[in-house]
Amino acid sequence: MRKEDTTSNVLVYVELADGAPVKAGLEALTPAHMLTEKNGGDVIAAVLGKGISDAAGLVAAAGADRVITVDSEELAEYDLDAYADILRQIIEKEKPDVVLLGGTGDGKDLAPKLAAIFDAAAAADVTDIKVDGEDAVFVTTEYSGAIYSDVLIEEARPGIATTRSGAFKKPECESRGSVEAADLKVSDGVVKTKVIDTVKEITEAVNLEDAEIIVSGGRGMGSKENFGLVEELAKILGGEVGATRPAIEDGWITKNHQIGQSGKVVAPKLYIAAGVSGAVQHLSGITGSDYIVAINKDEDAPIFSVANVGIVGDAMKVLPVMIEEIRKIREG
Numbered sequence: 148m149r150k151e152d153t154t155s156n157v158l159v160y161v162e163l164a165d166g167a168p169v170k171a172g173l174e175a176l177t178p179a180h181m182l183t184e185k186n187g188g189d190v191i192a193a194v195l196g197k198g199i200s201d202a203a204g205l206v207a208a209a210g211a212d213r214v215i216t217v218d219s220e221e222l223a224e225y226d227l228d229a230y231a232d233i234l235r236q237i238i239e240k241e242k243p244d245v246v247l248l249g250g251t252g253d254g255k256d257l258a259p260k261l262a263a264i265f266d267a268a269a270a271a272d273v274t275d276i277k278v279d280g281e282d283a284v285f286v287t288t289e290y291s292g293a294i295y296s297d298v299l300i301e302e303a304r305p306g307i308a309t310t311r312s313g314a315f316k317k318p319e320c321e322s323r324g325s326v327e328a329a330d331l332k333v334s335d336g337v338v339k340t341k342v343i344d345t346v347k348e349i350t351e352a353v354n355l356e357d358a359e360i361i362v363s364g365g366r367g368m369g370s371k372e373n374f375g376l377v378e379e380l381a382k383i384l385g386g387e388v389g390a391t392r393p394a395i396e397d398g399w400i401t402k403n404h405q406i407g408q409s410g411k412v413v414a415p416k417l418y419i420a421a422g423v424s425g426a427v428q429h430l431s432g433i434t435g436s437d438y439i440v441a442i443n444k445d446e447d448a449p450i451f452s453v454a455n456v457g458i459v460g461d462a463m464k465v466l467p468v469m470i471e472e473i474r475k476i477r478e479g
């Protein structure tokens with residue numbers, strides 16, 4: 148498609164997990180509104196799967212002007228070819244200028260595939276969006292957030308982008324969009340693979356991306372036993388446990404708790420970091436946090452440059468006091 152063939156609509160693919168919209172998908176509605184507020188058009192959400200009416204209602208209430216659902220057995224499980232083919236059909240009909248996807252595994256899978264289908268271009272890991280005339284300019288980060296780039300997709304349409312988890316807040320919306328069921332089928336011959344067996348990894352469920360409170364521990368915790376203080380504080384606060392790469396390499400906690408460049412990108416309301424130096428590879432995963440509390444015995448530790456509250460001290464002394472005080476408040 149060329150620019151002149153498109154409308155000012157923005158299409159957002161809102162991924163579902165366990166029948167509910169994922170946070171990153173809902174967050175992508177916010178930059179979509181930033182574009183339609185400037186250029187007009189509707190924010191259209193695409194919701195795909197099987198038995199998705201409740202989820203579609205949640206997306207409509209969360210800020211989409213229109214929600215297009217495709218509810219079918221052949222979409223019960225995520226399949227790249229099938230999902231991309233359905234999104235292609237929606238894009239060809241609605242002709243959005245921009246397509247946004249939350250930066251989840253599926254979003255990062257679909258964005259380049261859609262770009263290839265439309266001979267268009269995709270920007271990855273977008274942290275902000277600007278408008279240049281009628282064009283969207285996608286702000287992306289390079290080198291773990293050390294450099295910001297403005298990416299303008301000049302001609303090919305739609306302009307496709309994945310948004311970074313936590314970079315945008317979910318829209319606060321009072322109006323409710325419409326839900327439209329589309330009777331679309333996956334085209335013959337499109338699906339090239341067949342899933343013959345699925346083996347679920349036996350790991351504890353860790354939902355760091357959606358967590359409102361995260362307590363993280365780094366190498367400064369010193370041992371697996373001491374790391375238990377991080378887990379205890381997270382538990383008493385009703386939060387999740389995060390970790391730096393060294394804490395994982397030392398075997399104090401499993402890899403699915405890793406936060407940072409090669410781990411998860413998080414955006415909690417409260418992030419507590421204990422014994423974490425604040426290396427750029429860790430900071431790149433936490434800058435979307437609303438409020439950061441850092442405990443480090445080195446007053447020059449880089450983590451203090453991003454912390455709202457810094458406690459210079461021994462985490463093994465500070466954490467037990469915090470646990471005790473919070474326990475008193477909880478029980479009091």
Ligand SMILES: Cc1cc2nc3c(=O)[nH]c(=O)nc-3n(C[C@H](O)[C@H](O)[C@H](O)COP(=O)(O)OP(=O)(O)OC[C@H]3O[C@@H](n4cnc5c(N)ncnc54)[C@H](O)[C@@H]3O)c2cc1C
Nearest residue numbers: 365366367391392407408409410422423424426443444462
């Ligand atoms: C390609 C690449 C990808 C990477 N990806 C990631 C990633 O995803 N996530 C990640 O975390 N790292 C990642 N890293 C590693 C990163 O560079 C750092 O090495 C790491 O984040 C440092 O972890 P840390 O803060 O736990 O340890 P350190 O840097 O060793 O810091 C330990 C801190 O604890 C403090 N401390 C020591 N004792 C105490 C005490 N008793 N009380 C309080 N404070 C104390 C020290 O003052 C120090 O500041 C990556 C590196 C590379 C090259």
